[in-house]
Amino acid sequence: MAKPQKPTRVRARQPRGFTDRTSADLDAQGEMLATIRRVYETYGFEPVETPMFEYTDALGKFLPDQDRPNAGVFSLEDDDEQWLSLRYDLTAPLARYVAENFETLPKPYRSYRAGYVFRNEKPGPGRFRQFMQFDADIVGAPNVSADAEMAMMMADTMEALGIERGQYVIRVNNRKVLDGILDAIGLEGEPERRLTVLRALDKFDKFGVEGVRLLLGPGRRDEGGGEGDFTKGAELPAEAIERLLSLLKAVTHESDEAEFASRDTSDMRVTIIDGRKHFTDNQATLRGLQRVAGESQTAMEGLAELQQIADACETAGYGSKRILIDSSVVRGLEYYTGPVFEAELLFDVVNERGQKVVFGSVGGGGRYDGLVSRFLSTPVPATGFSIGVSRLQAALKNLGRLQARPRSGPVVVTVMERDRMGDYQLMARQLREALNAPGQPVVPVEVFQGNPKQFGKQLQYADRREAPVAIIQGSDERVAGQVQVKDLAAGKALAAGITDNAEWREARAGQDVFRYAPGDPSEMIAAVRAILARGDAAR
Template identity: 50%
Template sequence: MAKVKKQPRPKAITPKGFRDYFGAEVTQRTEMLHAIAGVYHRYGFDALESSAVETVEALGKFLPDVDRPNEGVFAWQETDESGQGDWMALRYDLTAPLARVYAQHRNDLPTPYRRYAMGPVWRNEKPGPGRYRQFYQCDADTVGTASMAADAEICAMLSDTLETVGIPRGDYLVRVNNRKVLNGVLEAMGLEEGAASRDDVLRTIDKFDKVGEEGVRQLLTKGRLDASGAYIDGVGLSEEQAAPVLAFLTSKAADTAGTLENLRAAVGESKIGAEGIAELEQIGALLAAGGYGPDRIEIDPSVVRGLGYYTGPVFEAELTFEILDEKGRKRQFGSVAGGGRYDGLVKRFTGQEVPAVGVSIGVDRLLAALREKGRLATQPTGPVVVTVMDRDRMADYQAMVTELRNAGIRAEVYLGNPKNFGNQLKYADKRHSPVAVIEGGDEKENGVVQIKDLILGAKIAENATLEEWKERPSQFEVPRTDLVAKVREILESQG
């Protein structure tokens, strides 16, 4: 009889491009999302949870640099008996699903419809350092109004959100531009919609913050050598054709009025360009009326945004403080949020143009920024641990932990092997527990409990002399009836 081949054990590794989130990280994210939701709610936005799975047809072809909809997303085909069926995919953002939701339920929703959504999205892209295939987004959108007041409101709300979660004024800037102005520049260059080199020009413009004015000039014309010495072919425009793009990218002036004047020169006679400038002027005036000056929100022509569905104003929130990269070099933290107006997205479902504007916050990047600023607790606080001195008295310990929980105190009973008390304290230390509760046979007989301040005990053991130890005890014997009151007192003293 042939020997049955033993199945190899599966490898306990995280799939490439994905990661696991543990207690402190999940708690920090939850608390930050709660703070963001509070701002969105205050602005009148309602929560929406849409399906994580959409049809590929509904998601559309809006991922950057992707020609087919099932590239860049995690997709599969649900086949019937004939082998035919819909292609399904995990959502790659929260905006495309909103367009489907609004088109499907528009008769039951108010107009305009203001919603916020938070959750994971998935992109089937090549992973790299800090670049994952699953990440969290936090969106807010207004669907059903063409008023620039909606765009200004989104920018103001983004500014308020950053300050609420702990990014102080002066450490961020919300930068605003308009795709119509860019379209006006392309029109002035003779590159109408559908022109072969138009996408190449757009991609080159998007590199302005990396290569600067001269780098963009070279890439638009004959090409350039990159930092590695490799030669990158240019788009092939003449210097005269490239001039409007460079005028557009360098049109930022000392104030909004000067920037708008420079943009008028860049778009020339273009009607769509003039329309975009007028919209920026409206947004600037509305923000100024609300007290949002250029120290918080400014017009900046270098903002382009990558996704193809933007049709009007676009914006990015950039964090301006410096950090050290992996090589120890100083650099600005960069963008943590972006968005814009996308008046054509719902039209794919309804055949009628429905104006919409929204913003998306990169949750993981914003959390990383808060850690850089020291605005997140680096040491998580675990539960109070009720130790087990006598396994036959587990009911007594459960009664204690129930009292603590009913008083709103996070607590647990040690459920491991109670034989070695030292291991119980090691467990409490690993759980970052602030307090341990001890009741042996003698304590039970005398109606008392021992309560150990683990935080103070660790500090004293680290830094204090014997005399200081005597002056600041870290373990207290109290009547059993004072259990909750003493634990609460210690927790409050720990802050």
């Protein structure tokens, strides 16, 4: 007779493109989100939450790497044979929310949202299928002064998070400039080819001028020779390619510092050319872009909007070192219609392999005047910005600027007698109520729920949980109306110098006896408070 087969165990494995996060990660993220939220609220933004699922057709054809609404997203069909998709960003759901509540919302409508978004695409290093974004948007604001305010708020957010001036820049461009030049080189009425060009230009930071040149022309093969993946190019003529590349390189460096002797250069960008300092500012960049734009009316309209943004930012005290007009900013999403922005970190760090890593962009956004209007018969202008929370968190961690409040280990009430669990829970309840005043950091208190047979195992558990205090009451203490309170940190320090077991028992390292009655826990509470206060002072 054949032996019965053992049931196959399910292999524990994490889905590719997704990640687990520890309490330390979540605590640090919470501190960061609280800082960002505070900045947003100082600008008058209020929170709103939309569901993770939306009807697929409501998301629209705006995915960064696919122009089909059912590609690049995770989708399912519900009982009504309606296709639903997990949101790929927080902007498209906001557009649907505003359209549904258009008559009741104040206009302009300022809102912020934090939440996870999902991309059904190939995962890789630093590229996840689930990640968090934190967005702020103004819907119903037609003037580019709202875009300027977005850029200012992002600069304030970077500095509130501890990123100093010179370590970040908010780069600003305008899609109208790009659109006008694309029309001028003969791509009017060719949406698919235009999108290919925009995606190629968006790779400038990644591939440089020569990589973009290939993507605008015949195409580019990834590293690895004949085995690398091939990306089909836009197949533009050489003259059109050179005009687009001149757009990317349009930042003009002004003369050396001798010409700026009478001007404050502290908030200008500095470039070293031939060993000499050269200064540039947004006005110089705009002059360079005007030469590239030529006769295109659309491009000139975009440049006029950039001029308004530059003037507003400079007047408000946000110079070129913080907010920079930069023609290389494209943004991959198709729904942008005007100014676009990116928050870029300028410092590099050393990764676990000892390699220097430049973090680059940690957020972006822009004007999307057509997205809400898809649902309505009236034009609805809008602009917004999205921070990539996970990426920014990694950058702040490497910079040493993410200082989450240390999580307190629990006060552990040990179990000496199994049939007295109610007594131990009473002690825990009394400590929770006494130690956790509103508005103060949480002090967790827990009753040991493992096997209580070996008391040493309970103290070992408390040690692994980094518990500051253990509460002990056996039958002798109960009869005497007492409780033992053990300072675990002090006990560890005292025990380090004791080698004899008898001496250790006699010393009762860090352990004292206090009066305790179920109706009067005051001495126990005071003893625990004193130990916690010593621990706080030591930190």
